[in-house]
Amino acid sequence: MNSLPKIKKIKDIHIPQVSYISIEKIPLYYIVDTKLDLISGYFIFDAGLKQVKKNLHSVLIGLMVAKGGTKNYNAYKISELLDYYGATLNVSITPYNAIFSFSVLKRNFSDFSNLFIEIINNSTFPDDEFEVRVKQLKAKQIERLQDTKYIASKKFTKELLKGTPYGNVIELKDFARIDKGQLFNCYKRLYTKDFLRMYLAGNIDDKIFRILENFNQIKSSNFNFEPLNSFKVKNKKRKFFIKIDSAKQTSLRIGKIVPNNLHPDFHKLAVVIHLLGGTFNSRLMQRLREKEGLTYGVYAHLTSFPELSFLTITAEVNSEEKQKAIDIIYEEIEKLTKIPVTRKELNTCFYDVVNEYLTYYDNPYSTIDTFKSLKELGLQENFYKEFIETFKKIKPEEIIDIANKYLTNDFLEVVVGNE
Amino acid sequence: MTKIAFNRFRLENGLTIIHNFNDQTRFVVVGVLYKVGSKNELVGYTGLAHLLEHLMFTGSKNVKHFDKIISQAGGENNAFTSNDITYYYISLPYQNAEVALFVEADRMQNLLLKNNSINVQKNVVIEEFKQYYLNRPYGDVEHLIRRNLYSIHPYRWPTIGDSIEDIKNITKKEIVEFYNKWYSPDNCIISISGNIDFDTTKKLVEKYFGKVTQRNKEEKNNITQIRDPQTPKCIINVRRKVPQPAIYLACKTTERNSFDYYCLSIISFLLSEADSSILYQNLVRKKKIFSEIGVSLKEHTEQGFIVIGGKYYRDYSPDNVLNCLMENISLIKNISDFELQKVKNKIELYYQTELININNVTELLAYYEYLSDANLINKEIEYIKSISINDILNCFSRYFENNNIFVLNYLPE
Known part of the structure; x- marks a missing residue:
């Protein structure tokens, strides 16, 4: 009869090397994999809750940039082109940054990156699209407020992180106080190459690097963050x-x-x-x-x-x-x-x-x-x-x-x- | 597109093995697929296949603490049950691949079904049922759709079970019988991927599984042979404590292994995948009727189904919403070459990204072998690419242009 084979103890991890270059002062971290015809990764801006201050605002800005439409393409055209390029582009807002995660077939990376540059430089926040997104988010929020899991997590975050930049949870009343102009100005300040990092994996070769050089077209801003007010949080039963x-x-x-x-x-x-x-x-x-x-x-x-x-x-x-x-x-x-x-x-x-x-x-x-x-x-x-x-x-x-x-x-x- | 190379062999006891060598990873993944799912359960004892999946982690004759052994070997493991299959996997550093094969062989033949474990796991599953199906808004939609769409086929209930009562009803006797009937090498496919060569794989599989006997000689037909009658057109209204009304259209479709399934995948993408899809553009963006809308194509090895629908704003009546939805679904008939190509490109991306992770590759190879041939991992994208507009139109008319659509109006109390 067979018995349990001797278990070989694995006590260490191997961390593969990630390479770094700077493209027009935009940091690019990357790792090459030639097995698949794919480029995947993240474009990250300092545009999370901490920088934007209001949770709902940071989420709305991210959505409008990623999906709202630009000077040259409306929202429909952007989504259609992304699909045609065999690409996904999603935005998630964290407490301290805005993450655009993407995957794209390598053969279409050039078109995809041009579209991304257009999105970052020329988003217009059109009224109609803005209204759709606000309505959707509000409906989702109302639904979540009937889910005990969400209610518990929201209360926990709000109480625990009160007094920190991270304690701002989305409230229904926030939907009545949205100032689109203010959001648009915030986008102009934060979605610039000064606050951008790139992390890429996939079939990256010289051609891809040449395409990435186009990111120098992303606009810059003279905005400087105000230093964060110091905060202290104390545990209390x-x-x-x-x-x-x-x-x-x-x-x-x-x-x-x-x-x-x-x-x-x-x-x-x-x-x-x-x-x-x-x-x-x-x-x-x-x-x-x-x-x-x-x-x-x-x-x-x-x-x-x-x-x-x-x-x-x-x-x-x-x-x-x-x-x-x-x-x-x-x-x-x-x-x-x-x-x-x-x-x-x-x-x-x-x-x-x-x-x-x-x-x-x-x-x-x-x-x-x-x-x-x-x-x-x-x-x-x-x-x-x-x-x-x-x-x-x-x-x-x-x-x-x-x-x-x-x-x-x-x-x-x-x-x-x-x- | 990248091709996945693999070997296949079969032991005398009927066990099928698929092997894929990949030296770019430090892992080996052992995936074990049993050809049994919730469709093989009996009325009144639904949820049994999924409960047994939980019990497979509670100890076998030579492996008292399954999870701890896998942990000590630097591995992680999990499982899922679907309507058609039950799939287990262990992912661990290649140095310990043999451990995975030992524990899987032991629980295939020597599972200990202790009364206490059964009672505890029944409670765990009941809490899972509450967490995902009862204690969340719209949580019972899947139960309602299946119950109304199928009249006799066991796809009538989801894998979690038809009700908490059914899970409570299950006794040790049913579990033992179910295990003995289905968890046999001739009803199993093992998929092994990663940093382990073919010769070593074959030697180890023969060592640990070669002596596992078929528990019973009866033929195990995972296909139920139950043909559900046509669903008559029907509209059901339910009222629940939810903030927004929702509507779901469902109709039976086809088997996972048919050409139509690929056409339906494209139709699903055209209708609802991504923001440029027909339903999102027209009903969420332009008309602002829905807050969210989606299509779910159920991949069942027997007659599956498709669900189209979502949540809409209270300003609209269910009748108006239904008409609007039907009208927009029909726009599939105007599909252009550009739109078809767009969807094909998107699906190609999904196929590529599926191949990144070795766990996915292992599971796909097992699943495709279960469907008919592991080589579908390389062929499916070609099937998708070959689909024409005519194929789409024919498929659409077969499944959508008849009256056999079930409508669920899910309304606020």
């Missing part, structure tokens, strides 16, 4: 319960502000959070799902912005046993502050993490995606390697220390469900 009579499940969000990812304790704290709820083998998942059957999934994760990070524990649980689920979450946190983790558990978690990071770098497209995420947060490309090194060396007693230092009793707790 708070509990919110939002009653939704029709809810069939209860949404839980529990968390707190923690040091940002440049802090010397960050990697150690990340180990603790992985143990708590970062993987399928984590304590919360094993206990709440695999032992008690109270949820389909429970996760603990750290979200990072350039100035701060925060912990969120997320679960949708059986309403009849919501208090039991909440108690288990706090119980598991408390155990981390008191009982040393076994070497076996630490090892399982370590290999979970290593595998996750291996996938980040498994192909050129995932590599550039990972590189982009780190770079945009101001982190070095060996960030995950450093984390793995910290993980290898961490001792059970350090885990107790870190848990005591950061996972104490001042959690924000949001519960949304029926009685």
Whole structure:
């Protein structure tokens, strides 16, 4: 009979080299893959919530630039050309940047990039298109406000990040206060080559570089950001319960502000959070799902912005046993502050993490995606390697220390469900 | 376009193996496709195939803690159940490929079905049901469409199950019978991609799967042979706690493996994929009737279906919206060469991007082999490119110009 083959321990990750050049002062990071006839990547502007200040405004500006129409092409023509080029162009607004992600068949990259330059330089925000987008966003927002998951996440973000540039969540009343002129001016200031970075992967050769030189046609602006007002956030124990009579499940969000990812304790704290709820083998998942059957999934994760990070524990649980689920979450946190983790558990978690990071770098497209995420947060490309090194060396007693230092009793707790 | 090279071989116990070598990755992905899905369940016990998928991670004779072993090998794993198939994958560093084959062979023949695991996983699945189908606006649309579109075929229910009651009804006896009937090597395709050569693959597969016996000799026909009668034209109104009315038109179409399916893919793109599509341009942008609109073409190996619809603003009546929608769907008949080429280019991009990730390649090879031939991974784009305007028009008239359309008016309370 066969027995379990000996497992070879994988303890390191290999980070492929990402190349860099500057095109007319626009940074270009890229990695070549000749297997597919494809160019894929990101054009990123400093036009996120932090820069635009209002969440709804930053989203609307991004949408109008990407899909609204320009001096030379209306919205329909832009979408038709993108399709004809075999291209996708999507915009997502994050708390600190505006990301235009794209993929295009290599043979059409020249046409695609000319169209992108047109979009960035000559968007006009036509009234009709603007009205459609506002109506759509408002309808979606009204729908979300009937979803316990969204209600819980919105309340959690709003309360936890109050007083920071990131605490501005979209409210229905914001739709009555949109000033299109103000948005257009904001677009003119921020969607310029001064605030642009490019991250590309794919079949990049000399011809592609020559095409990219055309990006020097993207306009510049003399705009300078005002320095960000300094802000301090303090954790405070708070509990919110939002009653939704029709809810069939209860949404839980529990968390707190923690040091940002440049802090010397960050990697150690990340180990603790992985143990708590970062993987399928984590304590919360094993206990709440695999032992008690109270949820389909429970996760603990750290979200990072350039100035701060925060912990969120997320679960949708059986309403009849919501208090039991909440108690288990706090119980598991408390155990981390008191009982040393076994070497076996630490090892399982370590290999979970290593595998996750291996996938980040498994192909050129995932590599550039990972590189982009780190770079945009101001982190070095060996960030995950450093984390793995910290993980290898961490001792059970350090885990107790870190848990005591950061996972104490001042959690924000949001519960949304029926009685 | 890039071609994916692969080898195929078969063991005496009926197991089919597809192998694709790729030395650009440090991973090996082992994908295991069982030819069984929710369509093979019985009324009253729906959700069984998906529940068994959960239980496949709760331990087998020689692998007590499945997830932990995969983690220690630096791997990750998951699975999904569809109406037609159940697919498991393990992705792990190439040095540990053998571990994946060992654990998959063990759970193929030695699954432990403990009462406690069954009870816990039933609760987990019930919470999944609530999270995705009950506790979200418009969450029950798929249930309503399937229930009304099919009268006897088991595509009547989604993979999660027809109801929470059905999941509660399932007992250990049904699970064991289902496992014994379907989880047998002759009902399985294993797809192995990544940094592992053919000879090693063959040797390891023979080592771990060669002695797995067919659990029963009866022929396992994944095709139900159930022919659903024509759906008569019918309009159903439901009222739910939602902010906006929605309308969904659905009609039965064809098998995934037919030429018409490719034509329908193009029709779907023309109607709703991207902002330049007919429905988005006319009904969202110009007439501002809908806030969102889409087309979903269900790829089933037996007679599938297509759903067209979305959410519209309260200023419009369901009758007006239905007429508008029908009129605009008919605009497919005016399709130009440019529009057809536009869609073909877009589909070509999707095929290319699917090949980036080794997990996708592994799954596609298994799925295409299940359909008929793994080489569809290379051929499908050629089928798409060969489609003419006439093909589109003929296909359109076959499925859309009859009265067998089901309409779901999903209205606010």
